[in-house]
Amino acid sequence: MNKVFLVIQREYLARVKKKSFLIATLLTPLIFPAIMGVFVWIAVEEMENQELRVIEVVDETGLFFLESSEQYAFSSSAKSVEEAKIWVKEGKRYGVLYLPPLDLKDPKGIQFYGLENPSLSLIGYLESALKRKIENQRLFNEGIDPEILQEIKTEVSIQSLTLQDSGEEVLTDAGVNYGLGFLSGILIYLFIFLYGNQIMQGVIEEKSSRIVEILVSSLKPFQLMMGKIVGIGAVGLTQFLIWVILISVLSSLVLGVLGIQMPQQQALEMTSPEAMAMAQNQGDLGAMLQVIHGIDFVSLLVSFILYFLGGYLLYGALFAAVGAAVDSPSDAQQFMFPITIPLIVAYLGLFVFVLQDPNSTTSFWLSIFPFTSPIAMMGRISYGVPFWELALSLGLLVAGFLLTTQLAAKIYRIGILSHGTKPSYKLLWKWIRSK
Amino acid sequence: MLRINQLSKSYGTHVALNRLDLEVPVGVIFGILGPNGAGKTTLIRIINQIIEQDSGTVALEGKPLSAETIQKIGYLPEERGLYKKMSVADQLIYFSRIKGLDAQESKRRVSYWLEKMDISSWKSKKIEDLSKGMAQKVQFIATVIHGPSLLILDEPFSGFDPVNAELVKNEILDLKAQGTTILLSTHRMESVELLCDQVAMIHKSKKILDGTINEIKSQFRSDRAQVVLNKVSKELPAFWTVEESKQGQLRLSIPMGGQSPNQLLTELMHFGEVLSFQEQVPSMEQLFIQQVKANSNE
Numbered sequence: 091m092n093k094v095f096l097v098i099q100r101e102y103l104a105r106v107k108k109k110s111f112l113i114a115t116l117l118t119p120l121i122f123p124a125i126m127g128v129f130v131w132i133a134v135e136e137m138e139n140q141e142l143r144v145i146e147v148v149d150e151t152g153l154f155f156l157e158s159s160e161q162y163a164f165s166s167s168a169k170s171v172e173e174a175k176i177w178v179k180e181g182k183r184y185g186v187l188y189l190p191p192l193d194l195k196d197p198k199g200i201q202f203y204g205l206e207n208p209s210l211s212l213i214g215y216l217e218s219a220l221k222r223k224i225e226n227q228r229l230f231n232e233g234i235d236p237e238i239l240q241e242i243k244t245e246v247s248i249q250s251l252t253l254q255d256s257g258e259e260v261l262t263d264a265g266v267n268y269g270l271g272f273l274s275g276i277l278i279y280l281f282i283f284l285y286g287n288q289i290m291q292g293v294i295e296e297k298s299s300r301i302v303e304i305l306v307s308s309l310k311p312f313q314l315m316m317g318k319i320v321g322i323g324a325v326g327l328t329q330f331l332i333w334v335i336l337i338s339v340l341s342s343l344v345l346g347v348l349g350i351q352m353p354q355q356q357a358l359e360m361t362s363p364e365a366m367a368m369a370q371n372q373g374d375l376g377a378m379l380q381v382i383h384g385i386d387f388v389s390l391l392v393s394f395i396l397y398f399l400g401g402y403l404l405y406g407a408l409f410a411a412v413g414a415a416v417d418s419p420s421d422a423q424q425f426m427f428p429i430t431i432p433l434i435v436a437y438l439g440l441f442v443f444v445l446q447d448p449n450s451t452t453s454f455w456l457s458i459f460p461f462t463s464p465i466a467m468m469g470r471i472s473y474g475v476p477f478w479e480l481a482l483s484l485g486l487l488v489a490g491f492l493l494t495t496q497l498a499a500k501i502y503r504i505g506i507l508s509h510g511t512k513p514s515y516k517l518l519w520k521w522i523r524s525k
Numbered sequence: 526m527l528r529i530n531q532l533s534k535s536y537g538t539h540v541a542l543n544r545l546d547l548e549v550p551v552g553v554i555f556g557i558l559g560p561n562g563a564g565k566t567t568l569i570r571i572i573n574q575i576i577e578q579d580s581g582t583v584a585l586e587g588k589p590l591s592a593e594t595i596q597k598i599g600y601l602p603e604e605r606g607l608y609k610k611m612s613v614a615d616q617l618i619y620f621s622r623i624k625g626l627d628a629q630e631s632k633r634r635v636s637y638w639l640e641k642m643d644i645s646s647w648k649s650k651k652i653e654d655l656s657k658g659m660a661q662k663v664q665f666i667a668t669v670i671h672g673p674s675l676l677i678l679d680e681p682f683s684g685f686d687p688v689n690a691e692l693v694k695n696e697i698l699d700l701k702a703q704g705t706t707i708l709l710s711t712h713r714m715e716s717v718e719l720l721c722d723q724v725a726m727i728h729k730s731k732k733i734l735d736g737t738i739n740e741i742k743s744q745f746r747s748d749r750a751q752v753v754l755n756k757v758s759k760e761l762p763a764f765w766t767v768e769e770s771k772q773g774q775l776r777l778s779i780p781m782g783g784q785s786p787n788q789l790l791t792e793l794m795h796f797g798e799v800l801s802f803q804e805q806v807p808s809m810e811q812l813f814i815q816q817v818k819a820n821s822n823e
Contacts, residue, residue: 096622104610299606304667307573307600308623507575509604 093309097317098324101292105325115329119337137161143184143212146174150191154223162215175203187216194228252474268445271469274394275440277330278464282401282433285326286409290422292318293413293506302506311503315414316495319406323399330398393471393480400487401464404494405429411498414505415513425518436462444469458483460490497522526551526675526706527572532581534567541567543730544581549708549723554701556721557710558809560817563727565710566603569679572708573600585675596625599673603680603710605664609653613639613663616652617670624671631670638666642692661689665696676700676707682716694720714810726813728820734812742806745815749805750789752777755798774800 105111140161147156147166156164165183168174174186185204192199200220202208226236251259293315296302305314412425439462443452448470456466457475463483467475504521505513527549534542542564549555559565570576572583574590585594608616614635621631639645642662652660661684669676678697682690697707697720711717717724717738724741726734734741754775761767761777769776781789786804793799807815 093623096619100619104608108610299609300602300604301606301608303575303602303604304600304606304620305623306575307598307602308595308620507570 094313094317094320097309097314098321101318101321102324102328105288105322106328111325111329115332116336119333119340144182146177146183146186147189148174148186149189151189153192153227154189154220156187156216156219156223159215162212171203178203178205189220192224194224194231197224267448267472270390270472271440271445271448274390274468274471275437275444275465278394278398278401278468279433279437279440281326281330281398282405282464285322285402286405286429288322288325289319289406290409290413291419292322293410293502294416294419294422297414297506297509298417306506311506312499315407315410315499315502319403319410323402323406326398326402327395390472394468396484397464397467397487400460400484400491404460404464404487404491405433407491407495407498411501411505411518414502415518416505417509421512432461433465436465439466440469448473454479458486460487463487500524526586527708528582528584528587529568529572530582530584532568532571532578532583534564534571534576534578540730542571542578545727545730545732547725547732547735549706551706552701552704553722554697554707554709554720556717556724557708557727558712558714558717558724558813559710559727560712564730565727566679568727569600569602569677569708569710572677573598596671597674599668599671599676601665601668601676601678601681603683605684607652607660607664607667610651612649612651613644613655614648617663617667620667621670626671634670634672635666638670642666658686658689661685662692665693669696669700674705676705677710678707679710680712681709682711682713712813714808714813718809724809726816728817733816733820738809741812742809745807745812747805747807748781750779750781750786751801751803751805752779752793753800754793754796755800757797759796761796778805 137160142163143161144163144165146168147154147164148168148171149166158164162184164187168177168186171186171188174183174188177183178186185202185208188201188203190199190201197220202213202216229236229239250264253259296305302314309317408429412422412429415425416422436456439452439456443450444456444466447453453466453470456462457470458479460483464487467480467483471480500522501518504524511517527547529545529547532542532545532547533540545564545568547568557565557568567576571578572585572590574595583590585597588594611619617635617638618628618631621634622628626634636645639648642665644659644662647655647659647663652663655663668678676697681693681697685693694716697709701707709717709721721738723737724734725732736744754777755773757773757775761775764780766778767775768778779789779793781804784792786802790799790802793802
């Protein structure tokens with residue numbers, strides 16, 4: 091046990107002491123907002139710099155008048171489609187919108203001519219503008235004033251509350267839950283991949299630099315493998331902890347400067363762009379804060395750490411086995427496949443099933459099956475999950491990682507000492523079955 | 526020191542060791558010889574508890590192998606390496622501690638060895654910044670840092686440059702003088718004759734030869750003498766083979782025929798002037814090749 095601790099210590103310090111760890115830890119929380127910022131900036135720039143596109147409208151119905159926008163201007167000075175087409179070729183017009191005599195109940199034959207393929211957004215813009223015009227025209231034909239219709243449009247929003255065992259009614263918001271599930275699921279997915287890869291690289295390094303034979307003459311291969319997995323996991327947790335602290339301090343500072351007083355947890359929440367956007371959409375910051383108040387962050391954080399550890403240990407052992415089986419990272423590709431597939435299934439499942447309907451049967455099974463549960467369950471947890479489901483899922487996760495560790499240890503034990511052989515699945519199976 | 530009894534190990538259908546017996550006394554340098562693939566590395570790995578034997582026993586200082594024996598063994602594998610990104614001192618402390626020494630004692634020993642090898646100034650350098658020769662010194666220290674009573678060296682001179690090989694050789698002799706038993710696996714015969722007190726030869730998973738160097742050599746004595754005669758005045762017996770004739774000097778190979786060297790010498794004097802007389806003893810290299818060939822034909 092003491093020796094495992096020595097390995098953990100070495101693995102941990104070797105990584106944490108590196109400059110790259112410090113840089114990655116400090117920069118990563120800034121990267122996502124930075125990328126988003128750059129995108130928004132580019133989009134805004136593009137909008138501003140885009141030159142006005144003049145579109146010639148040839149309207150044989152005489153019913154349509156399209157309003158110009160910042161991007162598109164509409165003119166109707168051409169006498170015929172043919173003339174307008176020549177203008178396009180001469181570069182005087184961007185395109186021609188041709189409206190033949192139309193049956194308003196079934197408008198067909200509207201055409202757009204241009205030198206280049208028109209963008210989806212232009213076609214969409216034209217289609218919706220025409221649709222509105224036609225609908226208004228038909229309402230008018232039926233004797234209804236479109237202005238009355240505009241007036242009777244009503245906004246409806248539903249407050250959703252969950253009934254707690256304690257008798258409390260807690261205000262919830264599907265948007266916030268979605269955001270939380272989304273974030274924590276992705277975070278676990280990234281952590282497993284990132285740190286799993288580090289385990290693999292570490293094992294390959296020890297194997298290819300031939301340190302491993304000296305090591306296994308002093309420790310059991312299992313101690314070495316577990317020490318590496320746990321040590322790297324501790325690095326991951328350290329990094330996560332630093333992020334939590336960094337983000338909450340930074341956002342408190344920012345909010346402090348803005349003069350808005352907010353508890354830490356909410357501040358943390360507010361830094362995620364999704365939550366921010368939602369808060370703005372909601373338009374009602376008070377209700378938003380109340381919703382966030384209703385979320386049990388402690389249990390969320392605890393389950394995040396439990397599922398992170400469980401998932402990491404489960405996959406970490408497999409990554410270690412792959413590292414032990416191969417001689418170089420390039421050979422690892424073929425064995426990465428069976429590890430990557432369930433992770434990707436869980437990742438896609440999170441978006442397709444879990445976040446759409448956290449209580450569906452598929453969502454349930456995804457969050458129970460140990461290979462997908464760390465990611466899928468995080469998508470469900472902020473919506474509230476019955477205790478027995480959590481217990482079952484966590485229990486299976488522990489069983490799962492005991493199983494993968496066992497299998498991995500057998501591959502690892504033989505793999506780290508065999509050089510030069512290109513292992514196949516058949517060979518790995520032989521290693522697993524050997525005494 | 527080390528007693529190995531009926532040790533067998535096979536990988537699938539391939540037999541690596543077949544009922545091997547070996548006894549290594551305390552304080553000797555014991556050479557394990559054999560061509561590649563003979564089973565040397567398997568034997569060494571079993572002693573180091575890296576792999577497990579199928580049957581048979583290994584006892585160190587009279588006790589079967591256990592977690593405690595790990596600290597008593599120092600092992601330098603044929604394929605070896607160090608953590609490139611770790612400093613010399615940290616690395617050596619780590620190797621010492623996983624052998625079971627505490628932090629303080631490890632630190633003390635690291636400074637002792639760095640001073641002894643005259644490399645204290647590299648203490649905080651990373652391995653990747655050292656030359657290959659420098660790293661080899663560190664590698665050797667890593668093997669002996671915890672003061673093992675049995676040192677197992679697998680092809681210790683391969684990969685070492687001549688200067689470091691000499692240094693390692695001297696350290697080995699030094700350790701022997703302090704009572705360390707050394708098990709040395711090699712196929713370099715010149716180092717065997719120079720260093721080893723006792724050898725065992727393994728071929729095709731079996732031990733084919735065992736004993737002190739002198740015992741083995743006298744066992745395989747050819748019972749011939751190599752003689753150089755000058756000014757030969759009489760006709761020589763026909764069963765004396767002339768190997769070379771140069772400027773009146775003859776180099777002869779003569780069967781001893783149960784005679785003692787002195788008797789033969791006396792006889793030789795009648796034929797001419799004896800310039801050199803030597804009993805023909807095979808070198809370990811010749812013995813090795815001869816034995817491997819003989820056993821391969823079975």
